[in-house]
């Protein structure tokens with residue numbers, strides 16, 4: 350990495366607050382630089398990396414990455430917190446939904462990436478192996494692109510590594526979430542989200558989701574901010590105990606995508622965060638004459654995790670997702 354400080358910054362790697370830009374070593378990424386804020390205490394300790402803006406319209410999470418920079422005091426912390434508030438730089442000011450405009454790939458499903466691959470693959474590799482090298486934990490914040498609304502949830506990766514599995518759950522529980530999603534271990538067979546890509550190398554990454562429709566929303570912003578601060582407390586970077594939780598933090602372990610059964614206008618009858626019964630109608634799809642073409646029903650009992658808010662959806666495209674509660678022991 351090549352790191353250049355801004356005027357109001359301490360030297361990189363020194364105690365204090367670094368503000369500046371980084372360039373990754375991979376030549377595929379040479380045209381871009383990334384804003385970086387790194388807060389470092391006087392005593393060495395754990396390293397936490399935090400990012401947002403893989404999806405550039407998920408603005409509550411980007412705002413959380415900005416606010417966090419001013420909420421962590423280098424005089425009182427141990428170790429460091431490193432923040433990149435906007436990962437998908439090629440989409441900045443383009444408002445591109447879900448993908449990176451250079452290669453059309455969704456960065457969020459490309460981890461662990463590939464050093465010799467496309468721009469998004471190279472970026473995932475560099476995030477993981479340059480910026481997050483040696484990090485104890487990586488948190489990537491998301492929540493509600495321009496046409497989506499998500500419940501408040503966090504994600505970790507279930508893995509055969511029992512110690513990492515337990516640590517992932519413990520850190521995901523640091524968010525005051527409605528749902529805590531443990532992604533199924535089978536996800537590790539393919540490129541995936543940061544928790545999945547990191548777990549393949551026995552490393553810890555988490556995701557938080559809250560927000561909707563390109564709107565700044567204080568409840569969503571504070572969900573991300575407080576969750577990350579709680580992770581920093583749990584890692585021992587910040588002193589003090591975690592803040593109280595108001596939401597149920599229901600552990601779920603199946604993430605079921607719902608596709609639109611017909612071309613048309615989706616009218617939802619449930620909202621993200623709602624508990625739904627198996628077979629419950631979640632909405633209908635109608636045509637431009639107002640005639641109902643199809644019903645969308647919950648394939649399993651669980652929770653409505655997120656849904657599209659823009660009604661116009663082609664057949665076979667995602668309409669939302671259901672989280673299935675994990676089976677209780679015994």
Ligand SMILES: [Zn+2]
Pocket residue numbers: 403404407457491492493494
């Ligand atoms: Zn996202």
